[in-house]
Amino acid sequence: MASKSRFVVGSHVWVEDPDEAWMDGLVEEVNEDELVINCTSGRKVNTNILGVYPKDTESPRGGVEDMTRLAYLHEPGVLQNLKSRYTLDEIYTYTGNILIAVNPFQRLPHLYNNHMMGIYKGAEFGELGPHPFAIADRSYRLMINDRISQAILVSGESGAGKTESTKMLMQYLAFMGGKAQADGRSVQQQILESNPVLEAFGNAKTVRNNNSSRFGKFVEIQFDENGKISGAAIRTYLLERSRVCQISDPERNYHCFYMLCSAPPEDCKKYKLGDARSFHYLNQSNCIELDGLDDSKEYVETRRAMGIVGISSDEQV
Numbered sequence: 286m287a288s289k290s291r292f293v294v295g296s297h298v299w300v301e302d303p304d305e306a307w308m309d310g311l312v313e314e315v316n317e318d319e320l321v322i323n324c325t326s327g328r329k330v331n332t333n334i335l336g337v338y339p340k341d342t343e344s345p346r347g348g349v350e351d352m353t354r355l356a357y358l359h360e361p362g363v364l365q366n367l368k369s370r371y372t373l374d375e376i377y378t379y380t381g382n383i384l385i386a387v388n389p390f391q392r393l394p395h396l397y398n399n400h401m402m403g404i405y406k407g408a409e410f411g412e413l414g415p416h417p418f419a420i421a422d423r424s425y426r427l428m429i430n431d432r433i434s435q436a437i438l439v440s441g442e443s444g445a446g447k448t449e450s451t452k453m454l455m456q457y458l459a460f461m462g463g464k465a466q467a468d469g470r471s472v473q474q475q476i477l478e479s480n481p482v483l484e485a486f487g488n489a490k491t492v493r494n495n496n497s498s499r500f501g502k503f504v505e506i507q508f509d510e511n512g513k514i515s516g517a518a519i520r521t522y523l524l525e526r527s528r529v530c531q532i533s534d535p536e537r538n539y540h541c542f543y544m545l546c547s548a549p550p551e552d553c554k555k556y557k558l559g560d561a562r563s564f565h566y567l568n569q570s571n572c573i574e575l576d577g578l579d580d581s582k583e584y585v586e587t588r589r590a591m592g593i594v595g596i597s598s599d600e601q602v
């Protein structure tokens with residue numbers, strides 16, 4: 286908590302602001318518990334000492350990779366560090382061995398390719414830049430070396446990037462534990478292909494996220510004593526069932542329904558499907574199509590993924 290003695294005229298500080306969250310500035314006057322702060326934004330603020338925090342003027346402009354190195358680990362300090370890194374497209378930051386991801390809202394394929402997985406493979410934790418691959422690698426190594434099951438918890442608010450981060454963790458563990466297999470349906474492939482299937486049936490557009498998971502999941506990947514994947518299980522929880530029959534503008538129902546309505550003509554005829562706008566469960570909202578999402582392509586892709594995870598064509602209809 287801020288205390289009176291911490292601030293004198295000329296102190297660099299952070300002050301809470303209802304619009305900006307935090308503004309930085311210099312203390313201009315100290316009157317008991319009240320401060321007058323001259324903010325760099327040009328505003329002058331009179332405030333109580335309780336809403337003011339010291340600012341570290343020596344932290345690097347580009348931020349630090351591990352926030353335990355910050356002089357002050359308070360909210361404005363943490364947010365400023367994340368912001369400095371984000372402006373340089375550094376979306377990952379550590380706080381000790383916790384990885385913080387800030388949603389980039391753009392595809393960054395160079396961060397997640399095979400080359401990157403190769404770089405993180407076996408690297409000492411903290412030696413390379415913060416990355417989900419480093420977290421996955423550390424868990425994998427701990428499992429191999431200590432022979433103890435490991436768990437990675439991914440949490441955050443809706444749209445924060447949990448689903449995307451989880452896919453990267455799974456991608457890395459599948460890379461590390463993969464076995465060369467000729468029949469094209471290896472366990473690691475099945476694990477990765479489970480994502481499009483789960484997303485088709487359990488994800489929907491919400492106000493906050495075009496691909497919001499409307500369920501929780503626990504992904505268990507089992508490894509044999511050589512560190513190769515031997516099996517997997519995915520448990521899902523608490524699917525938002527009400528969405529099936531009730532949606533509000535501008536949200537959508539589950540992706541699978543729009544995919545079905547965009548199926549190839551022979552399938553539409555076979556299953557008596559038609560324009561999504563003709564179905565009450567879909568036309569309660571005006572949002573039918575999503576930018577950047579081709580439901581007819583997704584239909585084909587989902588059926589392919591269902592085949593890979595082991596749902597036969599007979600079971601699919």
Ligand SMILES: Nc1ncnc2c1ncn2[C@@H]1O[C@H](COP(=O)(O)OP(=O)(O)OP(=O)(O)O)[C@@H](O)[C@H]1O
Pocket residue numbers: 388389390391392393441442443444445446447448449450494495496497498499
């Ligand atoms: N690392 C990333 N790279 C590129 N895009 C990302 C990344 N993380 C998130 N996104 C974008 O943000 C969107 C929302 O992310 P995501 O679905 O992972 O959030 P979530 O935390 O799982 O949300 P919810 O709780 O609603 O399911 C993604 O569809 C994607 O467009």
